[in-house]
Amino acid sequence: MKKIHRTKLKWRSRLLPGTTPLQNIQDRVPLKVTTRHRLLIAGLFCLLCLFITIILGQSIEPFHTFYGSVAKPFQNAYLKVEDFLSDTWATAKRLRSLEEENRRLTEELEYYVYENTTLKTEVVQSEEIQALYDLDHYYEAYPKTGAQIVGLSANNWYETLIIDKGSNDGIAKDMPVLVSGGLLGRITHVYENYSEITTLIDADSNVFGEINRLSRSTVNVQGRDDLEKEKMCVIEYDPLEVDMVVGDEIVTSALGDIYPPGILIGTVTEIVEGENGLSNTAYVMPKADTKGLSYVLIITELWKDDMEAELEEGMTP
Helix, strand or coil: CCHHHHHHHHHHCCCCCCHHHHHHHHCCCCCCCCHHHHHHHHHHHHHHHHHHHHHHHHHCCCHHHHHHHHHHHHHHHHHHHHHHHHHHHHHHHHHHHHHHHHHCCCCCCCHHHHHHHHHHHHHHHHHHHHHHHHHHHHHCCEEEEEEEEECCCCCCCCCEEEECCCCHHHCCCCCEEECEEEEEEEEECCCCEEEEEEECCCCCCCCEECCCCCCCCCEEEEEEHHHHHCEEEEECCCCCCCCCCCCCCCEEEECCCCCCCCEEEEEEEEEEEECCCEEEEEEEEEEECCCHHHHHHEECCCCCHHHHHHHHHCCCC
């Protein structure tokens, strides 16, 4: 009993006065790690790694095996991700560049198409004006003026055209209208600043003409409602009196009151014989193509009126 008592006393002597064992443990001061200690530990770790790398080298094969089996897959995955991102970025950049180039080329193409269309229009108009100029010299005996077409008939079949000159410009009804191909028609309505042309294919058109060869047979060239769309005219004639074949050219006759003689009207393309053999129908394609016209040439006086005026002057004592 006496020995056990001494042991208890020995244990108690280690405790702080007035404290329990648990309080004594909690009151102990913790070990402080300073910045110097941290630097020292990091330096020792670096020296250890340097020692392993330089001194041992390739002899530590287990470390290389561990690195190859653990770190290399991550490295390969990283390289694949890097390549994918690089390719994606390069593709996106290339697409942006191609889009910009495509937009620029599209704008240039539209500009060149516009320029080409403008040049073609100017060339066509220049050729048309040159043809009218040549026609003016061909019919130099007649006073003429040019005009521009500014409108069409409502059905767009070109049986009626509108020009930009009227009575203020000296235009009068029944004046003949020419184009480079030949006779187009005549002035039928005149206003102050514009006029209407009735072309040869109109149902109300009627031109006194003749066959342009030795026979010089006179014919009557008319428009017809059912042929306006085809832009054709017809000639009804008696084959016993008129010698006509496919390919004959029809020109204006001197017997007419409106048109000067010798102006080309068109070409006979087909002849249909009548049932009784006394009346044939010839289909005439006008030489003046009404589609695509821009300018016309107007003879500013009726040749018969001018002739009558000259005759009256000659008869005056």
